[in-house]
Each structure stands twice: as structure tokens, then as C-alpha cells.
Amino acid sequence: MxxxxxxxxxxxxxxxxxxxxxxxxxxxxxxxxxxxxxxxxxxxxxxxxxxxxxxxxxxxxxxxxxxxxxxxxxxxxxxxxxxxxxxxxxxxxxxxxxxxxxxxxxxxxxxxxxxxxxxxxxxxxxxxxxxxxxxxxxxxxxxxxxxxxxxxxxxxxxxxxxxxxxxxxxxxxxxxxxxxxxxxxxxxxxxxxxxxxxxxxxxxxxxxxxxxxPWGASLLQIRHVVFDALLYKKHPALYRQMVEPRPCWNHYAITGLLLLALAGLLAGLPVLAGLGWAAWLALTARLCAQRLRGLAHTPLQLAEIVLTSALLPPLTVFWRLAGALRYRVRFA
Missing domain, CATH: 3.90.550.10 (Spore Coat Polysaccharide Biosynthesis Protein SpsA; Chain A)
Structure with missing residues (x-):
């Protein structure tokens, strides 16, 4: 002592x-x-x-x-x-x-x-x-x-x-x-x-x-978004001002198009499935191009960004909704 x-x-x-x-x-x-x-x-x-x-x-x-x-x-x-x-x-x-x-x-x-x-x-x-x-x-x-x-x-x-x-x-x-x-x-x-x-x-x-x-680090980090729901619940104004001005609607749109394409495929509606896949591919390609902008990359890094760009939107939506349910807050 x-x-x-x-x-x-x-x-x-x-x-x-x-x-x-x-x-x-x-x-x-x-x-x-x-x-x-x-x-x-x-x-x-x-x-x-x-x-x-x-x-x-x-x-x-x-x-x-x-x-x-x-x-x-x-x-x-x-x-x-x-x-x-x-x-x-x-x-x-x-x-x-x-x-x-x-x-x-x-x-x-x-x-x-x-x-x-x-x-x-x-x-x-x-x-x-x-x-x-x-x-x-x-x-x-x-x-x-x-x-x-x-x-x-x-x-x-x-x-x-x-x-x-x-x-x-x-x-x-x-x-x-x-x-x-x-x-x-x-x-x-x-x-x-x-x-x-x-x-x-x-x-x-x-x-x-x-x-x-590590390879695919963004896929491991994205689960942390669940805590953004609690942060938003406690400080909605400051969250929108300093962290995220608006919900990531592009991720919701990409995920929705992916679900639409899968639904069309399962329902035997090839036109609906084709339109869904085409729109999903276009938005995913745009996201991938945004993440590649200004980067010098190796073929392995290019492959990583292409793959993670396809997986990130649905994972982001999943963890955001999980956070909203966990902390009982309207968080999109």
C-alpha cells in the first residue's frame, strides 16, 4: 500500500x-x-x-x-x-x-x-x-x-x-x-x-x-457495424453528423436486387431473375470500382476487392439489422 x-x-x-x-x-x-x-x-x-x-x-x-x-x-x-x-x-x-x-x-x-x-x-x-x-x-x-x-x-x-x-x-x-x-x-x-x-x-x-x-479483412471488420446501432441509439444527431450522414442505401439496394434475382430463379421467372442479376452486377461493379479508385494493387489484392465487394453489401445489411434488433432501435 x-x-x-x-x-x-x-x-x-x-x-x-x-x-x-x-x-x-x-x-x-x-x-x-x-x-x-x-x-x-x-x-x-x-x-x-x-x-x-x-x-x-x-x-x-x-x-x-x-x-x-x-x-x-x-x-x-x-x-x-x-x-x-x-x-x-x-x-x-x-x-x-x-x-x-x-x-x-x-x-x-x-x-x-x-x-x-x-x-x-x-x-x-x-x-x-x-x-x-x-x-x-x-x-x-x-x-x-x-x-x-x-x-x-x-x-x-x-x-x-x-x-x-x-x-x-x-x-x-x-x-x-x-x-x-x-x-x-x-x-x-x-x-x-x-x-x-x-x-x-x-x-x-x-x-x-x-x-x-489479413486477406478479406473487410469481411471480418464488417460485423462491428452491429455496435453502430447502439451508438446511433444513444447519439442519433452526432452519429449522423460525424459518422454516417445517411444510411448506406446502396448496400440495401444491392442486397435487395440479389434477393430479387434469387427469388426469380427459385420461382422459375427467368426474365425477373435476369433483370435482377444484371442490376445487381452493375451496382456491385460500381462499388468495386469505387473501392479500387486511386489504388495500386496486385492481382491478389484485385481478386480480394472483387470478391469482398460482392459479399460486403449483404453482410453489412445483416449486421445492421442484427444491431437494430439487438438494441431495439430503428437503424438502417
Whole structure:
């Protein structure tokens, strides 16, 4: 148990959710202990979202190496419910400082990340948004799946700072959002709706190395749209303003034409089936051309985009309707 003097010296607590990616967590902790800030003035709280001895051992190793000069490291197990929002909540509620910094285990905070974030509170801010810098660009075709969201506007849980009383007043992050992107958007919208003073700290930089996306990554990502229904239910105006100005009617049209063609085929109506297939092919080709625009691509990437362009509309419609039913909201 830390004495009161030690607690008074801690200016900021860094919360790092972890989920078994030991190599990434080790890289993140290495960056955090090298901050251009007196190591006695901050602590690092690692919240293990998949509690295991390997993560505990890694954190214990870093704690033993920094026990003399700081910073203080602590390990917190999060047995459930799992998810980054739950891990962040468990972390900030055990933190000792009045200012909380959040990053992720796959991020690499720059050496002045903490110092720059703390300095921004001098302007009377309640929340400070740092900056992330991707080491490699995401595949453009994947980014076209969604309109720009809060992270493009400058808010991400990989680099943000809160006064603790702000999170206490909001009762933390909404743990129903089990994905960081949707949870970040929800928190950002809640801050805007509450009129919380937010400032930007571009020098609070976090490097975000992006691994090459797996083949067909867009098909795996599209299931996350289910949480957009909850986001829309909670913040309909801000959702339409900042995430998606209007429903993706083109996906509904493509899916409807596909169903029409299949119905015509099953009903033995070749003319109806032919018209449906022709219209479906035309709209799908247009979607494929939009995703290919401005891209240099290999034959394998071309094949991926062609295939996923055919599958994305029905999958998108399915997950959007699943979200609408799950959260009981009229969301198209």
C-alpha cells in the first residue's frame, strides 16, 4: 500500500489494457518507462483483460527493474466482463492520480507523450486528446467502408487524458461497446453532449504500428457495424453528423436486387431473375470500382476487392439489422 507522500507525488496514472499480446505489451511498457517526465511522478497500471501468469510475470519484471527510480507499475486482473471498456474502467478506478492517461498495448507512446499531455491541462482543460500516427497506412479499400469517425477528428483511447472527476461523473466507459472504435465514439459524443472542455495536444504523440491486414479483412471488420446501432441509439444527431450522414442505401439496394434475382430463379421467372442479376452486377461493379479508385494493387489484392465487394453489401445489411434488433432501435 503506497504511503500518502508517494500518492501526492503522482501527477498522472497511465492505464494500459492488455489482452495476452506479450510482445506488444513489452514494447509499450518500454516506451512508457522512458518518458521525459520524472519517473516518480507517474504510475503505470496494466489491466489484464485475459488474466494469465505470463502477463503478470512480464509486468513484474518491469516493476522490479523500475522499483528504484520509478515509475511504479501495477498489475490488475480483469476477470470479466471482458473488453477494452471494462479494462479501462477497472484501471482508472484503481489509479491513484487525479489525471488519467490512456493508451493501448499495441501502441508506442513517444518520449514526450505524458509531458505534452499534462502541459495541455494548463489551459483549463478537463480532457486532452493526444495524437496517433500510423506507421503504415491502412489499406485504402478497407478505410472506404466507414465514414470518418471520432478518431479522425482527434479522439482515440490510444492517446487521451482525463481528469478523474470527469470519468467519475460519466461513470466511466460504456462497457456494452466491446470494440475500441465504437467505445471511443461513444465517449467522445458523451463529452460533447456534457459540454466538457476538450483541448488538443498534438505533441502528445503515440505511434501506432499497423500490421498488414489479413486477406478479406473487410469481411471480418464488417460485423462491428452491429455496435453502430447502439451508438446511433444513444447519439442519433452526432452519429449522423460525424459518422454516417445517411444510411448506406446502396448496400440495401444491392442486397435487395440479389434477393430479387434469387427469388426469380427459385420461382422459375427467368426474365425477373435476369433483370435482377444484371442490376445487381452493375451496382456491385460500381462499388468495386469505387473501392479500387486511386489504388495500386496486385492481382491478389484485385481478386480480394472483387470478391469482398460482392459479399460486403449483404453482410453489412445483416449486421445492421442484427444491431437494430439487438438494441431495439430503428437503424438502417
Amino acid at each position: 503506497p504511503d500518502s507522500t508517494d500518492e501526492d507525488n503522482i501527477a498522472v496514472s497511465v492505464i494500459v489494457p492488455a489482452c495476452g499480446r506479450l510482445d506488444l505489451l513489452d514494447r509499450c511498457l518500454d516506451a512508457l518507462v522512458r518518458q521525459a517526465l520524472d519517473p516518480r511522478h507517474y504510475e503505470i497500471v496494466v489491466v489484464d483483460d485475459e488474466p494469465n501468469h505470463n502477463t503478470l510475470h512480464l509486468v513484474s519484471g518491469w516493476r522490479s527493474r523500475s522499483v528504484e527510480r520509478g515509475p511504479h507499475l501495477s498489475y490488475v486482473a480483469n476477470p470479466g466482463p471482458a473488453g477494452p471498456a471494462s479494462a479501462r474502467n477497472r484501471g482508472w478506478r484503481t489509479a491513484r492520480a487525479s489525471i488519467l492517461a490512456f493508451t493501448t498495448d499495441d501502441a508506442v507512446p513517444g518520449p514526450r507523450w505524458l509531458a505534452a499531455g499534462l502541459a495541455a491541462f494548463g489551459d483549463g482543460a478537463d480532457v486532452v486528446c493526444g495524437r496517433i500516427q500510423a506507421s503504415a497506412p491502412a489499406r485504402a479499400a478497407e478505410r472506404q467502408l466507414r465514414a470518418p469517425g471520432p478518431e479522425e477528428a482527434g479522439f482515440t483511447s490510444a492517446s487521451c487524458f482525463f481528469r478523474k472527476h470527469v470519468l467519475e461523473g460519466l461513470d466511466g466507459f460504456d462497457e456494452r461497446f466491446s470494440l475500441p472504435r465504437a467505445g471511443d465514439a461513444d465517449m467522445y459524443f458523451r463529452l460533447l453532449e456534457q459540454g466538457v472542455r476538450i483541448v488538443r495536444a498534438p505533441d502528445a504523440l503515440v505511434d501506432y504500428p499497423l500490421p498488414p491486414p
